[in-house]
Structure formats: C-alpha cells, structure tokens
Amino acid sequence: MKPTAIIGIDCAVDPKNVGLAKGVYSGDLFVVIDARCGRSEGDLISVLSGWIQSESRVLLALDAPLGWPSSLGRTLVGHAAGAPLSELADKLFRRETDRLINDRCNKRPLDVGADRIARTAHAALNLLDDLGTAIGQRIPLAWDNAFSSRIAAIEVYPAATLSGRGIRCSQYKKTEHTEERRDIASKLNEHLTCSVDHDLLVADADVLDAVVCSLAGLDFLRGLALAPLEPELARNEGWIWAKLPGQ
DSSP states (O other): OOOEEEEEEEOOSSGGGOEEEEEEEETTEEEEEEEEEOSSHHHHHHHHHHHHHTOSSEEEEESSOOSOOHHHHHHHTTOOTTOOOOSOHHHHHOOHHHHHHHHHHSOOOOOTTTSTHHHHHHHHHHHHHHHHHHHTSOOOBOSSTTOOSSEEEEEOOHHHHHHTTTOOOSSOOSTTOHHHHHHHHHHHTTTOEEOSOHHHHHHOHHHHHHHHHHHHHHHHHTTOSOOOSSHHHHHHHOOBOOOOTTO
C-alpha cells in the first residue's frame, strides 16, 4: 500500500472546537506529526488543504455522521403535521451502524435523526464540500482500504475506537478531566507513535479526539475495522468504521 496521510477531524459546529490531527502511515509505522484546533472556518480549510496538497494519498477520518437513517427519509415523504408516524422511533432516528456500535461497545452514538449531532453532521458535510472546492477535487467516501482516488473520507467514532482497545471512552472531555485525558494519551502510545507534545492532547479533548480519529483511520487502512453488514444500506446511511472489542 502506498504511504498514506491520515487526517483525523473531530468535527463541531464551531470551528474553534474542531480538532485536527495529521499522521503518516508507511509500511508498518504510523506517526502523528501534527495536531491542533481550528480558529475559524477559513483557518480549517487552509490547514487541511495545506496538509492534503503535500501528500500523494490522503484519508480523512471524520468524527461526525455522514448520512441519515434511511427510514427517516422514507417516512417523512408526504407526512403531514399532526399525522402519526408508522415507524418506531429507534428506526427513524438511529442508523444500522449506530445500533451495531451500541450493541458491540455498549456506547450509543447520538441519534443523528433527532439530536443536536445533526448540526455537526451538517457542518461536517459542508466542510468536506468546501475542502473539495479548495483543493479542486471532490472528496468521495471510501468503502475499502484500497480506495483508488488520491483522497477519500470515512466516518469514525472515537469512543468505539477507544473501547475496542479497552481504553477509557467516557468522562474525559470536561476541562477538569486532565488526568483522564493524560491516561488516554499515555495508553495511545501503545498503538501509535506521536511526535506531538502530549501536553496538547492532555489540555484539549478535541485535539485528543482528533488523534483517536486518525487511529481509527489506521484501523481502516489495516483492514481491522468492521465492514458494513449491508453495504447498500451503509452507502445510503453512512457507516462508522471501527475496530470493535473482540476483533
């Protein structure tokens, strides 16, 4: 496999809360070489396009839903205010990949069809589109690790990536959770090489999550992430690529 840059993006509506991490995967070695938070939408595009343009092959790993439940669209077509909904709420607001992650990791992703995460998904899709415009190339989703385009993107979920390795995956994001983030950053050393100052990961949960996103991208490239059980459904709804417990 050609050397590949893996860019982890911890998505958010506010660009100042978007974490970015860039690593390079070559041979059996994966090294995280840069990590930071965004300052503005323009800054995000500038940093990301600069990282991308310097590499021959790039995988973006985004922590945000990149699709919606297929049953939600079907059910809402023709629905009128006040009429009942025939589908169960879990089917309307959760994707197949969300249910699988919950079953295997005991960690439920937010319901993209009914939660504030929908705004993050909206921002992530716009970011992909704006980034594609900036680099003059559409950014497709990758469905296998041998993707043929120079650049591709996948959806990831840091909590699942951490859980799959037996690492803490909750209660580490508040400002006061310094020791919890320090513990996560330390344990990540067993799975990647990080040339970024660990104090940055300890200080900022968004940057830490971006590094975990890049690790999820590495799992995808190594063929360790669980592939969709129903490929056509996944291409419609999106799919969380994660190395799950027991894999």
